[in-house]
Amino acid sequence: MAGRKVVAITERQFAVLRVLWEHGPQTVRGLMEHLPRGESQPYTTVLGLLQVMEKAKLVDHEKEGLTHRYRPLVSQQEATGSLLSDFLSRFFHGSAEQLILGLVDAEQLGADELRAIEARLKSAEERTSSGHKDEKDQPGGKRGRTKR
Known part of the structure; x- marks a missing residue:
């Protein structure tokens, strides 16, 4: 993860980021449509997750009328590196x-x-x-x- 330290990313956050990398900026409803079946959550749950991710500087949003369109602030490589780092330290002592x-x-x-x-x-x-x-x-x- 060259450049900056990415906070630890949960599996649910990674699923959201994957949708944003693959499909570009999305509204909450757009994200819900693209999340894998096992990851689908109620609107308020996805919105809450995005708000947590925004505070952690993983995503940002732009206001479009009454909706917000979310985009990733971390690259797939940075996020994957964060997950690998966490995995290595948890299961293989680094x-x-x-x-x-x-x-x-x-x-x-x-x-x-x-x-x-x-x-x-x-x-x-x-x-x-x-x-x-x-x-x-x-x-x-x-x-x-x-x-x-």
């Missing part, structure tokens, strides 16, 4: 190595996935050993930016 080794031991990774991980690790190792980071890894770089 160790990404334990997570990956657990996936390998449980045979959850296919050959293609293992090759992709290996290539990504090699690239990261080369950047680290050369002392340079890509622009996308710098605060404000391509990966760390969010549109406002």
